[in-house]
Amino acid sequence: MSLSxxxxxxxxxxxxxxxxxxxxxxxxxxxxxxxxxxxIVSVTLFIGLxxxxxxxxxxxxxxxxxxxxxxxxxxxxxxxLVRSGKLAPHLAASIVRxxxxxxxxxxxxxxxxLAIARSKLAEDVLWPPLEILRPIPAxxxxxxxxxxxxxxxxxxxxITYTGALFPILLNTIHGVAEVDHRLISSARSLGAGWxxxxxxxxxxxAAPSIVTGLAIGMGTAWFCxxxxxxxxxxxxxxxxxxxxxxxxxxxxxxxxxxxxGALGMASSVLVRWAGGRLTPWRETK
Amino acid sequence: MPAVAEQxxxxxxxxxxxxxxxxxxxxxxxxxxxxxxxxEPGEFVCLLGPSGCGKSTVLxxxxxxxxxxxxxxxxxxRPVKGPGVxxxxxxQQYSLFPWKTVLENVAFGPRMQGASRAKARSMAxxxxxxVGLLAFADRYPATLSGxxxxxxxIARALVNHPSVLLMDEPFxxxxxxxxxxxxxxxxxxxxxIRATVLFVTHDIDEALYLADRVVIMSAPPGxxxxxxxxxxxxxxPDDVFALPAFAAAKRQCLTLIRQESQRVFDHQRRNxx
Ligand SMILES: Nc1ncnc2c1ncn2[C@@H]1O[C@H](COP(=O)(O)OP(=O)(O)OP(=O)(O)O)[C@@H](O)[C@H]1O
Ligand SMILES: [Mg+2]
Numbered sequence: 001m002s003l004s005x006x007x008x009x010x011x012x013x014x015x016x017x018x019x020x021x022x023x024x025x026x027x028x029x030x031x032x033x034x035x036x037x038x039x040i041v042s043v044t045l046f047i048g049l050x051x052x053x054x055x056x057x058x059x060x061x062x063x064x065x066x067x068x069x070x071x072x073x074x075x076x077x078x079x080x081l082v083r084s085g086k087l088a089p090h091l092a093a094s095i096v097r098x099x100x101x102x103x104x105x106x107x108x109x110x111x112x113x114l115a116i117a118r119s120k121l122a123e124d125v126l127w128p129p130l131e132i133l134r135p136i137p138a139x140x141x142x143x144x145x146x147x148x149x150x151x152x153x154x155x156x157x158x159i160t161y162t163g164a165l166f167p168i169l170l171n172t173i174h175g176v177a178e179v180d181h182r183l184i185s186s187a188r189s190l191g192a193g194w195x196x197x198x199x200x201x202x203x204x205x206a207a208p209s210i211v212t213g214l215a216i217g218m219g220t221a222w223f224c225x226x227x228x229x230x231x232x233x234x235x236x237x238x239x240x241x242x243x244x245x246x247x248x249x250x251x252x253x254x255x256x257x258x259x260x261g262a263l264g265m266a267s268s269v270l271v272r273w274a275g276g277r278l279t280p281w282r283e284t285k
Numbered sequence: 286m287p288a289v290a291e292q293x294x295x296x297x298x299x300x301x302x303x304x305x306x307x308x309x310x311x312x313x314x315x316x317x318x319x320x321x322x323x324x325e326p327g328e329f330v331c332l333l334g335p336s337g338c339g340k341s342t343v344l345x346x347x348x349x350x351x352x353x354x355x356x357x358x359x360x361x362x363r364p365v366k367g368p369g370v371x372x373x374x375x376x377q378q379y380s381l382f383p384w385k386t387v388l389e390n391v392a393f394g395p396r397m398q399g400a401s402r403a404k405a406r407s408m409a410x411x412x413x414x415x416v417g418l419l420a421f422a423d424r425y426p427a428t429l430s431g432x433x434x435x436x437x438x439i440a441r442a443l444v445n446h447p448s449v450l451l452m453d454e455p456f457x458x459x460x461x462x463x464x465x466x467x468x469x470x471x472x473x474x475x476x477x478i479r480a481t482v483l484f485v486t487h488d489i490d491e492a493l494y495l496a497d498r499v500v501i502m503s504a505p506p507g508x509x510x511x512x513x514x515x516x517x518x519x520x521x522p523d524d525v526f527a528l529p530a531f532a533a534a535k536r537q538c539l540t541l542i543r544q545e546s547q548r549v550f551d552h553q554r555r556n557x558x
Pocket of ligand 1: 338339340341
């Protein structure tokens, strides 16, 4: 029997049927536009209510808008801050700290996670102390970190690191544990050694979960850094926000808050984008 | 395609699978007891039995995923000590590497054997052609239908030239239509490569259609209950299901399996209620 006959017509029919894609649904564009409009209106309404509450010095008893600057003032302060050139050093300080803490957390979290998930010995040796430290919020480390690190810079990076480490570590362990054992079995049957299994099966298999851990870790890194900067910092957006409060520059508080939010969001997007590039097979589903 | 064709032709001399007095327990739970089976080179054997009787466990033992005593399982006289490329495995589902393209999945085996990337890819292309999926070489598995994924799985196992092909309900998740096509095509491939096949299924029709011999396992702990040689013409005619020999074999299997399934059911009710 010849090879070409081994492919029956029926086989090919199956192949073509599954290969054809679905056409775009008409009306999809209109729906998207409508959703976008509703969202824009919602944001506008939110800012409008804020403006109204601040301008009218709204008092509700348990909460008061007397000291809350209006969006217009915040916007003016923001422009002034950008013009003054003081924003860049604050931004730079925070970004360097976050990426230092997050970067070290990513490397150690992934390596520790792989070791703990794959080796019983590593689990027995490494996991118990981590398990003890895990429930302690990173922010609770601040006083001790200030004592432990001679430089304030070191203590802030350490807090950021502590905050980012556990989500990355736990998601790595979880991701490795979730790798389908049939994939590992298949690889072994195909002749793969431990190195190929680690790099071509375990790590790609755990990658989606690791990326999730990195994204969560990036969020906690910002959260922890801002807190640390408020207490121990010189420069940095957290420090700037707190300083604005002590100096009674109330609009600048909100400028600081919004900058922190924007930075957090931008770095999450960055992590997810990088994660998507590293796991291209997931986008084609 | 020389790589494939060179295996065809006269009766193969390799792929003799011997399972001798195999017993496996998980904890205190004996799953397999005194299981014995010899599969001749190039023979197609289907393993049938009630759900939970240990069919997958036997297959995993042969594949080397479940540790067994050194003398119990051997291929061509060599005892099975762990997974090896002489035994290719095809699972029911989800065993392609989702992060590798179809081509990379099939090329994985040759690369692990030390073939250069280029050589591995060209071998993979040969076998994708063999299962009719060369056009899908650059797709990720998730973008293929279940039947197509299983054909990639078969190509990935075959590219390593295993002397024994192990298949654990490979078509179990497919619709009846696709399953029929897959069975037909598996027999075509098998006639070409003539590897020994140990095929697990719980579909009696499938077993009778494919196999030279059907082995029925007992309720747990699993052992061989019946060895039934299937005397049907090859290649199978289109009306094979209507042949009296088919009906007779089917009735025999059905009675036995129903009886064993009832025993599993009773056993579970006694022990787990
Ligand atoms: N790793 C394991 N640990 C403990 N028990 C197991 C393990 N694998 C299988 N078993 C038990 O062994 C028995 C046989 O399982 P097995 O999967 O081999 O059955 P099967 O015949 O393939 O069933 P099915 O037809 O449903 O696939 C079951 O009772 C199952 O619970
Ligand atoms: Mg099974």
